[in-house]
Amino acid sequence: MPGKKIVFFFPAFSSQEATAPLGILAVSTPLLRAGYEVRILDSTITPNFKRRVLEELEDALCLAVSLVTGPMIRETVKIAKAAKALYPSKPVILGGWHPSLLPGQTLVAEYVDVVVKGQGEDALLEIVEHIAAGESMKGIAGVGYKEDGRLVFNPPRELKPVSELPPKAYHLADFDAYQRVCGRRWAMYTSSLACPFNCAYCTNEGVYGRKWNALDPGQVVEETTDLVTRYGLSLLWIVDDNFLVDRERPVAIAEGLVRSGVKFEWSIQASTNLVERLTVEELKLLRRAGLTQVSQGADSGSPKVLHLMNKDFQKVETIYEAARKLSQAGIRPSFNMIFGFPGESDAERRESIRLIMDICRRYPGAEFWTNIFTPYPGSPVMERAFELGIHVPDSLEGWVDFFPRYTTLPWLNGSKHKRVQTMRDYLRVAFNRIPIGKRQVHPLNRAIHELISIPARWRLDHDLYGLPVELWLKNAANRWFPPVKSKVDAHKLQAEAVTC
Numbered sequence: 173m174p175g176k177k178i179v180f181f182f183p184a185f186s187s188q189e190a191t192a193p194l195g196i197l198a199v200s201t202p203l204l205r206a207g208y209e210v211r212i213l214d215s216t217i218t219p220n221f222k223r224r225v226l227e228e229l230e231d232a233l234c235l236a237v238s239l240v241t242g243p244m245i246r247e248t249v250k251i252a253k254a255a256k257a258l259y260p261s262k263p264v265i266l267g268g269w270h271p272s273l274l275p276g277q278t279l280v281a282e283y284v285d286v287v288v289k290g291q292g293e294d295a296l297l298e299i300v301e302h303i304a305a306g307e308s309m310k311g312i313a314g315v316g317y318k319e320d321g322r323l324v325f326n327p328p329r330e331l332k333p334v335s336e337l338p339p340k341a342y343h344l345a346d347f348d349a350y351q352r353v354c355g356r357r358w359a360m361y362t363s364s365l366a367c368p369f370n371c372a373y374c375t376n377e378g379v380y381g382r383k384w385n386a387l388d389p390g391q392v393v394e395e396t397t398d399l400v401t402r403y404g405l406s407l408l409w410i411v412d413d414n415f416l417v418d419r420e421r422p423v424a425i426a427e428g429l430v431r432s433g434v435k436f437e438w439s440i441q442a443s444t445n446l447v448e449r450l451t452v453e454e455l456k457l458l459r460r461a462g463l464t465q466v467s468q469g470a471d472s473g474s475p476k477v478l479h480l481m482n483k484d485f486q487k488v489e490t491i492y493e494a495a496r497k498l499s500q501a502g503i504r505p506s507f508n509m510i511f512g513f514p515g516e517s518d519a520e521r522r523e524s525i526r527l528i529m530d531i532c533r534r535y536p537g538a539e540f541w542t543n544i545f546t547p548y549p550g551s552p553v554m555e556r557a558f559e560l561g562i563h564v565p566d567s568l569e570g571w572v573d574f575f576p577r578y579t580t581l582p583w584l585n586g587s588k589h590k591r592v593q594t595m596r597d598y599l600r601v602a603f604n605r606i607p608i609g610k611r612q613v614h615p616l617n618r619a620i621h622e623l624i625s626i627p628a629r630w631r632l633d634h635d636l637y638g639l640p641v642e643l644w645l646k647n648a649a650n651r652w653f654p655p656v657k658s659k660v661d662a663h664k665l666q667a668e669a670v671t672c
C-alpha cells in the first residue's frame with residue numbers, strides 16, 4: 173500500500189553547471205507542508221539512478237519529472253518507461269518547460285499519465301491529493317491526463333505572482349554533491365517572474381506571460397543572505413528573465429545587501445536596454461553588493477536581424493553602452509548571440525562577428541556565448557520557421573536531440589553549417605569566458621589555449637576557417653590533459669520533515 177511519498181526525478185541536462193533543480197524545490201514545498209514525503213533523485217549526482225528511482229518508487233504514490241526541451245528527455249523516457257513497466261498503476265507526471273509548451277504531444281506518450289502546464293506548486297499538490305484519494309484529475313486547472321484512453325485537458329491555471337508563491341525547499345538539496353560535480357557551491361534564486369518584451373525566439377510568454385512581477389527588495393535581501401549563509405554558498409544565479417525591469421529595485425536590493433554585510437557573488441539576466449538605463453555609479457553600487465556578471469541577449473550585431481527578432485528595444489549601440497558601463501563598474505558583461513536566425517545572411521553574420529571582436533577588444537573581460545538558432549515551440553518565430561521548412565519532432569522522444577549544439581536548419585545545413593560551427597569553435601578560443609563550473613584545467617592545456625587564441629582572432633578578423641589546425645591542437649590538448657572528474661554520490665536519502 174503506497175504511503176505519502178512522492179519521488180522526483182531530475183534528468184541530466186548535459187552541462188557541468190550542476191546545482192539543485194529549482195523547479196522541483198519549488199513544487200516540493202506545498203507537498204511537504206501537506207505532510208507528504210519527498211525524494212529527489214538527480215541523475216547528475218546519483219550513480220545507478222534508474223535502480224535508485226525504482227527502489228524509491230516501491231512505496232511511493234507517483235513519479236514526477238521536471239524537464240526542458242532537449243537532451244533531458246532521453247533520461248525522462250528511460251525512467252518513465254522503467255517505472256511504468258514495474259509499477260503500471262503508479263502515475264508518471266511530467267512538468268516544466270517542455271510539457272508546458274507541448275502538453276498534447278507529451279501526454280500522448282504511453283508512459284506519461286499526467287502533464288502540468290505552467291506553474292506547478294498548487295497543481296502538483298492537487299494532483300497528489302487526487303491520487304492519494306483514488307480520484308481522477310478532473311477539474312484540476314492546468315493539468316492534462318488520460319481517461320479511458322482519451323487525453324483530457326482541464327482549463328488553464330491562472331499565473332500566481334512570485335510574491336504569492338511559497339519559499340523553495342532548498343533544504344532538500346545536496347549542495348555537497350553538486351559542489352563536487354561543478355567545482356562551485358552555488359544555487360539559483362528567483363526574485364521576479366516574466367518579461368515585458370517578446371523576442372521572437374523566446375518561449376517565456378507562453379509559460380509566464382508578460383506581466384512582470386517581483387519580490388520587494390527587503391524580501392530579496394533577507395532570503396538571499398539567509399540562503400548563502402545557511403548553505404555556505406559562494407554564488408547565487410538569479411534566474412529572473414529580466415532582473416532590471418523596475419529601475420529602483422536593483423538599487424534598493426544592492427543597498428540592502430551592502431548594509432547586511434553578507435558577502436557573496438551573484439549574477440543576473442537582463443536586457444541591454446535596461447542595463448544601459450542605469451548609471452555607472454549605480455552599477456558600481458551593485459558591484460559592491462556582490463554582482464559580478466550580467467548575462468544579456470545581444471543576439472546579433474545586425475540592426476536588420478535585431479528587428480526581425482522583435483528586438484527594436486535594443487540598438488547595436490545599446491550593446492556597446494551596456495558593455496562600457498558594466499566594464500567601468502567592474503561587472504563582467506556576458507552576452508548571448510544567435511547565428512542562423514531566419515533572414516540572417518553571411519553579411520549580417522559578419523556584422524555579429526565584428527561586434528563580438530570589437531567589444532572583446534575594447535572591453536577585456538566581456539564574454540560572448542554563441543548558439544545556432546533553435547526554434548522552440550511556443551516562440552513567436554515558430555510559424556515563420558515552419559514556412560521556411562523547419563521540421564520538428566512529432567513525438568516526445570523525437571525531441572531528445574533538439575538542442576543548439578546539434579541544430580542544423582534548412583537554410584543553414586551542410587558545408588554552411590559546418591563553417592558556422594568552426595567559426596563558433598574559433599570564437600570559443602579567441603577570448604576567455606568564465607563558466608560557473610570550475611574544473612581544474614592542466615597548466616599546459618591552458619598554455620595551448622592561450623597560444624591558439626592569437627591565430628583564432630586573426631582568422632575571425634579575416635573570415636578564414638579552412639584547415640583548422642589550431643582546433644585540432646585544442647582537441648588533442650583536451651585529450652592529453654583532460655579535466656579531473658570527481659566521483660559523486662548524493663546523500664543517503666531520508667524522510668523529509670516539514671520545515672518550510
Ligand code: B12
Pocket residue numbers: 184185186187189190191192193194195196198199236237238239240241242243244265266267268269270272273288290291292293295296360362374375376411412413543548549575576
Ligand atoms: C537555470 C536554467 C538553466 C540551467 C539549468 C541549471 C539547473 N541546475 O537546473 C542551465 C544553464 C543548465 C540551462 C541550460 C539550458 N537551457 Co535553460 N534555463 C534556465 C532558467 C534561466 C531558469 C530555470 C529555473 O529553474 N527556473 C525557476 C523555476 C522555479 O521555474 P520553472 O523551471 O519554470 O518551474 C516551474 C514550472 O515550470 C513548473 N515545473 C517545473 N518542473 C516541474 C516538475 C513537475 C513534476 C511539475 C508538476 C511542475 C514543474 O513548476 C515550477 C514552479 O512553478 C530558464 C528560464 C526561466 N526563467 O525559467 C531557462 C530555460 C528553461 N532554458 C532554456 C533553454 C533553451 C536552455 C538550453 C537549451 C540553452 C542552451 N543554449 O544550451 C540549455 C538546455 C539544457 C539541456 N541540456 O537540456 C529555455 C527552455 C525552452 C524549452 N522549450 O524548454 C528556458 C525557458 C529559457 C528561455 N526562455 O528560452 N538552463
Ligand code: SF4
Pocket residue numbers: 367368369370371374375376413414443469
Ligand atoms: S528580453 Fe530575454 S526574457 Fe525578455 S523576451 Fe527577450 S529573450 Fe525573452
